[in-house]
Amino acid sequence: MHIKLDSLNHFFSDEKKVLNNINFEDECKSLAIIGPSGGGKSTLLRILGGLLYPSSGDFYFNQNRIDFKEHNEWHKKIGFVFQSNGLFPHLTGLQNIILPLTEVFNFTILDATKKANELLERFGLLEDAHKYPHQLSGGQCQRIAIARAVIVNPELLLLDEPTSALDPEYTSEVLDMINELTVEGQNIIVVTHEMGFARLACERVMFLYNGNIVEYNCSEHFFNNPQSTELTSFLAKILEWN
Ligand SMILES: Nc1ncnc2c1ncn2[C@@H]1O[C@H](COP(=O)(O)OP(=O)(O)O)[C@@H](O)[C@H]1O
């Protein structure tokens, strides 16, 4: 994927810029965004996903400018996964997964179910699919939520701290699934605090600090040679007990 951000600014009130005139351009398959709380990670991700209009500036995906006013077209091309899985509690896993196909893409229930079953089988979720969210573990729910996001074959999958709300024992099964998707060629941008995942599974890493991209590099160099004092001290804090 080719990503270009051109003078991107965002502020919720006049006092403080949450994204501070971001200019960025690169081509990659998988990008991790890391940084301290309040640095603007979720705001940037929501803008990229068309869930929030920037105060000013432009976003180009594969050389096409995303028209934020035509966000419905863009929504059809992306998948979004949040920290909390956002599954409908009154629907089974399968019913949750087929919803975007039947509601947005006009699939029949039969065709949608067939497509969903292929995906569920691929990710070892078939047995869980007929259960309701409250009958599933946090890890299973998040994997169903990821399946729901990718069933529409999105050009870009955005994930905002997909493992932060999970009990630690479920983190790896969710990261494994995201990694499998990237290996298969899914474009992803993930906000994460899982440094091992950013390092090993993502091609590029971005450090967002106070609304600025303070560092950006291929993952190996990013972690081996942090350039700024901000990133150095952030990594020292995060990795202290790892
Ligand atoms: N809807 C909102 N209204 C007002 N301020 C917000 C809103 N969302 C986020 N902010 C503020 O924007 C800043 C960046 O938030 P966010 O993008 O969520 O950061 P991060 O995801 O890196 O923790 C924070 O100071 C936060 O309080």
Ligand SMILES: [Mg+2]
């Ligand atoms: Mg956030």
